[in-house]
Amino acid sequence: MPDPIFEARNISKRFGPVRALNEVSIAIGAGELHSIIGENGAGKSTLMNIFCGRLRPDTGALLIDRQPVHFSSPKQAAAAGIAIAPQEINLVPALSVAENIMLGAQIGARICGGAVIDWKATRAEAIRHLHEVDDQIDPASRVGDLSKAQQQLVQIARAAATDARILILDEPTATLTHRETARLFDYIRSFKARGHSIFYISHRLDEVKALSDRITVLRDGALAGTLDPATATREEMVTLMAGRPPSAMRQEPRRIPGDAPVVLKVTGLTRPGEFQDLSFSLRKGEILGVSGLIGSGRTEMAKCLFGLTRATAGEIEYFGQKTRFTSPLQAIQAGLIYLPEERKQEGIFPLLSIVENAAMPSMARFRGLLAMRNREMLAEVMDYIALLKTRIGSPRDAITTLSGGNQQKVIIARWLMRDAKVLIMDEPTRGIDVNAKFEIQAVLRRLTEERGLSIILISSEMEEVLDVADRILVMHEGRARGIVDAAGESQESLLKLAMT
Incomplete structure (x- = not known):
């Protein structure tokens, strides 16, 4: 891996008696997609929330370009170039798509010595980010009228509008159609080609293997292993995540009697x-x-x-x-x-x-x-x-x-x-x-x-x-x-x- 642009060293976090993370270290290089996989409760979301400033670690350090950083809010993380598109929809339903994408990042203008929002420029910037992710969504549409899949894409465009160097995508394809998923993957490739990086969280192991440059597995809040997607198999990923092979979990085929009511x-x-x-x-x-x-x-x-x-x-x-x-x-x-x-x-x-x-x-x-x-x-x-x-x-x-x-x-x-x-x-x-x-x-x-x-x-x-x-x-x-x-x-x- 090239020199990391972002590192997490020995991150630990507790919520009361529950240990969510235990001495987790992870890094990402420029232009890399680093997937984080694990069971629910493995610590993935806690780690990502620390990366984007929603939580603070109990111990450990975060570094950008090898310099220590401390985030006490998502705004500070965004200013440092880290943005997240969470799995849960976090948009304002009553506002338009364009307004949601540029919320808090509107472009200003000065008129008669006063500062106002330049809505034409703001809308144009919103459309640019939206069309990079998906060009089938009307930027004037009310977000509350969109499907869940469309809202997810708007949320990704909103994260991208922060001009992030590092984008965190949490289950981005869970509600998407095949067309929308293919369009998102095109965007991910172009984002990486510009030298930007992505932490990618998904339970869809086939897409993790296809997109990733590296795969890190968390289990019970600790690092279970790091895999090379070029050689890793689905069975290896599942075994590291669950602590047992998938063959031990599958159901045996059965046939319901034809005379069952x-x-x-x-x-x-x-x-x-x-x-x-x-x-x-x-x-x-x-x-x-x-x-x-x-x-x-x-x-x-x-x-x-x-x-x-x-x-x-x-x-x-x-x-x-x-x-x-x-x-x-x-x-x-x-x-x-x-x-x-x-x-x-x-x-x-x-x-x-x-x-x-x-x-x-x-x-x-x-x-x-x-x-x-x-x-x-x-x-x-x-x-x-x-x-x-x-x-x-x-x-x-x-x-x-x-x-x-x-x-x-x-x-x-x-x-x-x-x-x-x-x-x-x-x-x-x-x-x-x-x-x-x-x-x-x-x-x-x-x-x-x-x-x-x-x-x-x-x-x-x-x-x-x-x-x-x-x-x-x-x-x-x-x-x-x-x-x-x-x-x-x-x-x-x-x-x-x-x-x-």
């Missing part, structure tokens, strides 16, 4: 502009994977089954009865539950505790004559926490103290307490590390086998549906391209089916 049957379901003529069935104890590229109509189909939207044609049979849920409340009362892909925005109550999040839809069951039966509620929640092998501190802690994988388990516990019969899970492991992903997959298998739960699992990761599903519905542009047994299929065969 059908719990959900969909025939010719159509909603113009979203999906059309969808037909499939779901059996008791089965996991039906739904595969397809972003925009294939998978989420729209799930929302229609749950009663959030209405189909214009087709039939739905639920446990042998023709049914058309007209609201989510009807679906929930019948035991059909939808877990949305936007877990943090739509799945959890961030200001409430773990126990409150789990028990929220079941509160009426614990209402006493004069007060809530809190002990009974806590006991039942803890039974499900144990069943799902959820790692928590105190059940009274805020749910935001948990990793993404453990938050997802609490959401599953919530609906098991409501006697869920069918779970529709939309991208259930997005943003979750590989070990937590396998844990959730194992939980889903166990629930189908021990409780007879039936699951529709929607995922843009073909490897995931192959790992956990019994059968796979392949969708493309709103149509079903086929239903196949997961055993014996490959990512290549699924993609070929989707594109035919």
Whole structure:
């Protein structure tokens, strides 16, 4: 590696009794993309927040061009040339795309001896940065009207607008389409070609290997190893991250008996502009994977089954009865539950505790004559926490103290307490590390086998549906391209089916 332009030496950080980082040293050179990978809770976000001034280390030092630096705010880090595009959207919904990109960095002008914002120049600069990242987004659009993927791209453009020498990208492709991802990768290459550097965090190991100049693995807050992407294998990366090989975590293929009762049957379901003529069935104890590229109509189909939207044609049979849920409340009362892909925005109550999040839809069951039966509620929640092998501190802690994988388990516990019969899970492991992903997959298998739960699992990761599903519905542009047994299929065969 050439002389580093940025170094972190022996960085340690604690939050109370929890050791988040322990003597971590890392460096980056000019024009380098250095990927940081690890499980949720490995210390990646804590380290990046120290780099960009959001946190201060307990011990250790940061150096730029071999000179010590101390950041007490993101503004100081930005002034030193370090900017972050975080995984969580941090934009102002009511402002335009251009206003968000240049917020706090507007170009000034002097008129009649006074300082004002030169909006024409500011807008032109915003458009320049936006088009470097993606030229399909209208700079005049209100950010709140954009898709999550578009908001993520605007956030990256906003970080780039600081003229950073070092850009931190945290899960930048989690919500992007293939086109948007390819455009972002072009931007990353041009950013590096200008001599700038990138710390890249992602759970998508294939893109980590393709983009990186170096890969550093964190585990339990410590440095687990550094890999050369030219020679590293996915198995090596997973083993360093999880402390065990992926072969020890995978599920064995299985087949659901053909005479298992059908719990959900969909025939010719159509909603113009979203999906059309969808037909499939779901059996008791089965996991039906739904595969397809972003925009294939998978989420729209799930929302229609749950009663959030209405189909214009087709039939739905639920446990042998023709049914058309007209609201989510009807679906929930019948035991059909939808877990949305936007877990943090739509799945959890961030200001409430773990126990409150789990028990929220079941509160009426614990209402006493004069007060809530809190002990009974806590006991039942803890039974499900144990069943799902959820790692928590105190059940009274805020749910935001948990990793993404453990938050997802609490959401599953919530609906098991409501006697869920069918779970529709939309991208259930997005943003979750590989070990937590396998844990959730194992939980889903166990629930189908021990409780007879039936699951529709929607995922843009073909490897995931192959790992956990019994059968796979392949969708493309709103149509079903086929239903196949997961055993014996490959990512290549699924993609070929989707594109035919």
